[in-house]
Amino acid sequence: MPEEPVHYTLIGPFSQMVTMASLPIAGPITDDQLEVLEQAGVLLEGEKIVEVGSYAQLLPQAEAKQYQLDRIEQPLVLLPGFIDAHTHLCFAGSRARDYAQRVAGKSYLEIARNGGGILDTVSKTRAATKEELLFSLRQRADRHLAEGVTTCEVKSGYGLTVADEIKMLEVIQRADQTHALDLVPTCLAAHLCPPEFADSKTYLQHVLQELLPQVKERGLAQRVDIFIEETAFSEAEAMDYLLVAKNMGFDLTVHADQFSTGGSRVAAQVNALSADHLEASGLAEIALLKAAQVVATVLPGASLGLGMPYAPARTMLDGGLCVAIASDWNPGSAPLGDLLLQAALLGAAEKLTLAETFAGITYRAAQALNLKDRGRLEPGLLGDMIAFPTDHFQEILYQQGKLKPRLVWKKGKLI
Secondary structure (H helix, E strand, C coil), X not given: CCCCCCCEEEEEEEEEEEXXXXXXXXXXXXXXXXXEEEEEEEEEECCEEEEEEEHHHHHHHHHXXXXXXXXXXXXXXXXXXXXXXXXXXXXXXXXXXXXXXXXCCCCXXXXXXXXXXXXXXXXXXXXXXXXXXXXXXXXXXXXXXXXXEEEEEEEXXXXXXXXXXXXXHHHHHHHHHHCCCEEEEEEEEECCCCCCCCCHHHHHHHHHHHHHHHHHHCCCCCEEEEEECCCXXXXXXXXXXXXXXXXXXXXXXXXXXXXXCCHHHHHHHCCCCEEEECCCCCHHHHHHHHHHCCXXXXXXXXXXXXXXXXXXXXXXXHXXXXXXXXXXXXXXXXXXXXXXXXXXXXXXXXXXXHHHHHHHCCXXXXXXXXXXXXCCXXXXXXXXXXXXXXXXXXXXXXXXXXXXXXXXXXXXXXX
């Protein structure tokens, strides 16, 4: 088949364009460091940005080359598309019963003993067909895209058998191939030890020998994750598991320091791309992550869902970390799934500047996923862009998630 011709387009003028260009990858950011272009336009060549700048200056160039002109006739503020670097969007069933018990005072262990918890979702996900999982995943992807998320990480981890983990990863792959939202798969077979195995060490060896070679050979995921916690896997078990996965060629990320410390130490020692959660992290853990240049991905959705304190994002930034903000959208601890709302609430609670909050859901989130082609509005990067119905960027976080994008472009195409 002949290739489609490349389309050249000028879009604008936008009341403001927040490019996120030239900002540091780690540490604090002040709002006066933001590049905010007024009455701005963006030139696109197919999927990629060619130039950003004054619309009045770009227009003659576009007209001379007979570019398509997509004129904006209303006040809009343009930002890079949001990136959600930690989710569990592929699952079946609901855990509303868990939530009701939790807010009534039941502990995590009590809920699990009553048939709830992660294994409840595991049983429902195992019972679901691929078509059922794909339908629900696409619904969640639709909502995320409408709310400005243009790239989203998605974990397995509710299968916990070779066949069911493969099923989940195949569903994520099919959704990525057929949905406008970019889905980045992560194998989280090391979520919990399933009841079929007597001990965690034996189960992890099973995953390494029977599952990960298939995942690698079939290209179902390039990333491996593990949950390090007293109710999941120990530091020593995780270290052995991650080092073997790393030697197999996988990128690493870690569920770390959610209820107790230790996971961040493992993440630093194995040079993981990111350590995620970190609600229990202190200065010692922050120093370890900084020395190893591990991205700290904080998950305010889990704090909201569990009624727990947020990860110490302000201290992390002041300690020199690259802090990403992700939704942790999952059926148990973080059912909300609204990345912008969660980021805004975290920013208010932790006293993050607007620049730091926007960075956490754009280019710093891209860093957590090792993606170099998105997260900023700059020449050569993907035309992943979102436009909000306002004339000033401050309104977006000020309205704490209630102001949603009016227009979303994915790879240069208006969705």
